[in-house]
Amino acid sequence: LQLQGAMELAVLNFRNEVLVRRLYHVDVQQAEQIIRFAHQRFQEDIVPSLPPEAGFIGVGVAGASIYDIHTGKLICCAIPQLENVDIKGLVEEAFGIPAYVDNEANLCAYAQKAMGKDSDNLVYIHASEGVGIGVITQGKLLRGANGYAGEVAHMPIGRKDHFCPNCGSYGCIERELCLDGLLTNYLGQAPEERFSAWQNFRRALHDGESKALETVREAGHYLGVLACVLINLFDPGAVYIGGDIAALQEGMEPAMTQEIRQHCGAWRRVLPTLSWDRDSEL
Numbered sequence: 001l002q003l004q005g006a007m008e009l010a011v012l013n014f015r016n017e018v019l020v021r022r023l024y025h026v027d028v029q030q031a032e033q034i035i036r037f038a039h040q041r042f043q044e045d046i047v048p049s050l051p052p053e054a055g056f057i058g059v060g061v062a063g064a065s066i067y068d069i070h071t072g073k074l075i076c077c078a079i080p081q082l083e084n085v086d087i088k089g090l091v092e093e094a095f096g097i098p099a100y101v102d103n104e105a106n107l108c109a110y111a112q113k114a115m116g117k118d119s120d121n122l123v124y125i126h127a128s129e130g131v132g133i134g135v136i137t138q139g140k141l142l143r144g145a146n147g148y149a150g151e152v153a154h155m156p157i158g159r160k161d162h163f164c165p166n167c168g169s170y171g172c173i174e175r176e177l178c179l180d181g182l183l184t185n186y187l188g189q190a191p192e193e194r195f196s197a198w199q200n201f202r203r204a205l206h207d208g209e210s211k212a213l214e215t216v217r218e219a220g221h222y223l224g225v226l227a228c229v230l231i232n233l234f235d236p237g238a239v240y241i242g243g244d245i246a247a248l249q250e251g252m253e254p255a256m257t258q259e260i261r262q263h264c265g266a267w268r269r270v271l272p273t274l275s276w277d278r279d280s281e282l
Helices: 029-050 087-094 102-116 179-187 192-207 211-234 244-263
Strands: 008-010 019-023 059-063 099-101 122-127 131-137 238-242 273-277
Touching: 008 029, 019 029, 029 087, 059 087, 059 102, 087 099, 099 102, 102 122, 102 131, 102 238, 122 211, 131 179, 131 211, 179 192, 179 211, 179 244, 192 211, 192 244, 211 238, 211 244, 244 273
Parallel strands: 059 099, 122 238, 238 273
Antiparallel strands: 008 019, 122 131
């Protein structure tokens, strides 16, 4: 559940192979309706496409939010319908099997750790509906006292004159890197219909339109600012960039790497490797 109005379902086996994958548009409004919709699609679309002897041991839920480890609820959620919702309880009730819930950045960090390389110390930046990070340090996921560690969305390191509609302040980094923020920077106003606006933006970028290129370059600068903060704080061996923003790698990477070299490269013996994860939803 990474984008408002969209849901992706996938079935993986113990080899971490994707057996089935489906993307759906979701036009229901309440959290309970969203989970019922997911279960219906699972029963009607997913199960019939698998061998009849297939069994299911659990459901993983990746959300664009913070998962409060004490209350079991989603907070600071980029999808308003899921704010302060016991999503684990709803999923387990609907599917009848155990559920594991976390924000998408933490799950992506876990996945990269499982793959082995630079796994003991890494930072994962995920930007789609919102902006979040997952941090693996000394082989363990950084969570903090309440599960809020890595909440960078409203750090005031973005453009000081940009208003953040989610918190009511100015200068939040999420405003520069989330989908709506990028599209607002490009269009000069919030998009009326995000999915078509995103496709039009990608098309303009592919065609070399100057406004689209400048929008992505500026976003790359702010991604670099965020990366510098994280590199200096956590000293990772690798930095991963995932979510929908990863599709903009070619336009963002030069400005991002320039910022990192300027503010981290002068004194660090070795800079972390940078990897763009275009399959982060898996």
